[in-house]
Amino acid sequence: MSQPPYPSWQPWQQQPGVPQPWQPWGLRNAPSMLASHADRERAVDVLRAGYGEGRMEQEEFERRVARAYAARTVGELALLVADLPQGPAPHPVAHPVPPAFLPAPRPRVNGKAVASAVCGGLCLLTFGLTGIPAVVLGHAARAEMARTGEEGDALALTGLALGWLSNAAWAVLLILSFVLALVAA
Numbered sequence: 001m002s003q004p005p006y007p008s009w010q011p012w013q014q015q016p017g018v019p020q021p022w023q024p025w026g027l028r029n030a031p032s033m034l035a036s037h038a039d040r041e042r043a044v045d046v047l048r049a050g051y052g053e054g055r056m057e058q059e060e061f062e063r064r065v066a067r068a069y070a071a072r073t074v075g076e077l078a079l080l081v082a083d084l085p086q087g088p089a090p091h092p093v094a095h096p097v098p099p100a101f102l103p104a105p106r107p108r109v110n111g112k113a114v115a116s117a118v119c120g121g122l123c124l125l126t127f128g129l130t131g132i133p134a135v136v137l138g139h140a141a142r143a144e145m146a147r148t149g150e151e152g153d154a155l156a157l158t159g160l161a162l163g164w165l166s167n168a169a170w171a172v173l174l175i176l177s178f179v180l181a182l183v184a185a
Helices: 037-052 058-070 074-081 111-122 131-148 153-184
Strands: none
Touching (some): 037 074, 111 153, 131 153
16 A cells, blocks of 8 residues: 555644634635635645745645645645745734814704605695694704704705795685685675
């Protein structure tokens, strides 16, 4: 029985305490995932860099390259390059941008102001029936906005103006109909 050209365990395979930085996509979740040609080429590139830096002898380099091209899974590839540096170390995350350079957050638009403007706009379609809700919501929105600093004052004023115009038109219509009823009687 002949022995394989390499022992079943090599010092460059995973050892406790040795950092394992290179991991192809998905290796943490699926070391048995089939390796692609690109995965094999990346592993060989790491091996070439290690050999070029004098981290291994030519015989060991050739064995690892042969194993990389014969590897079926990404787990096998990770074992081949586990003891080699994987390129420049990633830079730590830079300090966050100071708040002075961030865009100022926009205040929220008051919901009652939006509802007031919608009710005011619907006054024409509903023959003024949404005028009272437009006025009530407009005044409530302006009071809330003064207290909380929300935006939407123009919307509240639009709802108020259209609501008051609608209510005034109804008031004039009711007064005219009452006057006409008195005159006709």
